[in-house]
Amino acid sequence: MRRHVLRMAETVGQGYVGQGLGIADLLAVLYFGEMKYDAANLAWLDRDRFLLSIGHYSIGLYAALAEAGVIPIEELDTYGADESRLEMAGSEITPGFEMTGGSLGHGLGQAVGMALGVRLDRRPSRIFNLLSDGELQEGATWEAAMAAAHHQLDHLFAFIDCNNQQADGPPSQVMNVESVHEKWKAFGWDTQRIDGNSVAAILGAIDQAKTVPGKPHAVVLDTMMGKGVRAFEIREKNHFIRVDADEWRMLREQLEAAASPSNEKI
Numbered sequence: 001m002r003r004h005v006l007r008m009a010e011t012v013g014q015g016y017v018g019q020g021l022g023i024a025d026l027l028a029v030l031y032f033g034e035m036k037y038d039a040a041n042l043a044w045l046d047r048d049r050f051l052l053s054i055g056h057y058s059i060g061l062y063a064a065l066a067e068a069g070v071i072p073i074e075e076l077d078t079y080g081a082d083e084s085r086l087e088m089a090g091s092e093i094t095p096g097f098e099m100t101g102g103s104l105g106h107g108l109g110q111a112v113g114m115a116l117g118v119r120l121d122r123r124p125s126r127i128f129n130l131l132s133d134g135e136l137q138e139g140a141t142w143e144a145a146m147a148a149a150h151h152q153l154d155h156l157f158a159f160i161d162c163n164n165q166q167a168d169g170p171p172s173q174v175m176n177v178e179s180v181h182e183k184w185k186a187f188g189w190d191t192q193r194i195d196g197n198s199v200a201a202i203l204g205a206i207d208q209a210k211t212v213p214g215k216p217h218a219v220v221l222d223t224m225m226g227k228g229v230r231a232f233e234i235r236e237k238n239h240f241i242r243v244d245a246d247e248w249r250m251l252r253e254q255l256e257a258a259a260s261p262s263n264e265k266i
């Protein structure tokens with residue numbers, strides 16, 4: 001998936017590469033481990049649903065959907081091009097997208113609505129929502145958080161990507177969002193905070209969440225933007241990345257070097 005992310009951005013010369021690389025571990029766990037999902041039958045009503053609040057993270061979801069077989073791998077080369085179904089901020093025209101999320105702060109509200117909807121329909125579906133730390137500055141997020149706890153939506157999982165960056169700098173300087181996990185706890189959510197780039201930690205957190213009935217589940221992910229590409233990992237500002245044509249090869253080599261077999265036990 002990280003190779004897809006890098007290739008998409010290289011093809012167009014720019015993109016939200018840091019987000020795609022940073023969130024690959026979560027999307028791998030959800031799409032290839034946890035979610036009940038059939039790429040050949042996207043209209044299956046009992047499916048689990050993944051809602052990407054943060055439309056600009058789409059590059060990561062395109063990589064997951066391509067690996068899952070929803071989007072043809074060749075189509076990834078159209079990322080961000082005119083007329084493409086793979087816009088820089090993904091939308092309802094993209095196969096496999098459950099919502100249009102470019103306007104931040106609306107994802108959790110929609111996730112709560114869907115969670116109530118599948119409950120009313122007596123379906124077994126679970127709703128997974130991905131938010132960012134910058135998105136916590138949107139008031140509607142907290143209204144939705146309050147509603148989810150009130151309605152005891154224990155089939156709703158919110159992952160909050162704390163990569164400690166937003167468009168204009170770190171949230172601590174733009175508008176502080178910490179302590180993130182204390183806030184979700186105070187809103188009545190079952191809350192954990194983990195290393196969001198550890199597949200083992202993500203799997204463990206989901207297993208742990210499933211043992212807690214009656215509350216929605218928040219998993220706060222501390223992630224590294226640009227994970228897997230050293231030049232991005234050490235860069236101060238990764239919100240939107242533009243790279244000169246002759247630098248991509250070096251970035252690809254860094255990713256391959258980081259992709260050597262991990263010792264992590266899963």
Ligand SMILES: Cc1ncc(C[n+]2csc(CCOP(=O)(O)OP(=O)(O)O)c2C)c(N)n1
Pocket residue numbers: 019054056102103104105132133134135163165166167238239
């Ligand atoms: C309602 C709304 N306000 C502002 C924006 C512009 N915007 C796009 S991405 C972004 C930064 C959001 O923070 P975060 O997702 O934490 O940034 P990242 O980690 O991707 O750098 C902003 C302000 C938007 N898309 N929607």
